[in-house]
Amino acid sequence: MNIAEVAKRTGVPAHTLRFYERKGLIASVGPRGARRQFAPAVLDQLALIALGKAGGLSLDEIRAMLSPCGEPLVDRDVLLAKADEIDATIKQLQAMSRGLRHAAACPAPSHAECPTFQRLLKAAAAGALKPRHSTPHPRPAELRSEQENRHPAAGRT
Known part of the structure; x- marks a missing residue:
């Protein structure tokens, strides 16, 4: 499949596919310099990436869970830690919801x-109600790379 077909079938824009390729999350097949072609397995890899992102995993964490051939190598400890983080966030949000309803x-x-x-008020002042941020979004350097890929002149002065 060429990059346009993968983008059409998955809804993942071509610039994101190229970004994922540079990050080592997916790999094109065929000679370098030619139009990017992908094996059908890339669809499953992109589904795994989407699942990992939805679960709050960083792209680096997701990449670590893909073998060189793209098969999943799930790190159960990372998943358990992420689940614990999500559970803590849920508890915090439920407490906040109860407080807002009471107020x-x-x-x-x-x-x-x-x-x-x-x-x-005292809990908020002490920082107990500060939102926790995992890394579900690209880090600034990753974001810059993705933006430069879409708009090559944007990164130059």
Whole structure:
């Protein structure tokens, strides 16, 4: 399959396919310099990449889970750590949701008089409610590389 067909079948833009190839996530077949051709297995590789990204894995973590021939080499410890991180985020978001619901329905005449709201403020001030950020999005250098690939003149001054 050529790059246009892969892009059409998967919805992954050609510039992203080239970026993934440079990062070592997928590989084209055929001679260098010719129009990129991909084996049918690239569709499964792209599905695995999409799944990993949806799960919050970085491209480096995803690449580490692909063998040189593109077969999955799943690192169960990385998956368990990511699942633990997601569970912690869920707990944090559920607590925040409960606090917001309480604040919206609180019968106290003023939120300043509500002990629950005051505990929320103290937790927020202490940093307990700061959102956690895994790395589901490209890091700045990766993003720059992808942007330069789409707009080659953008990276030059």
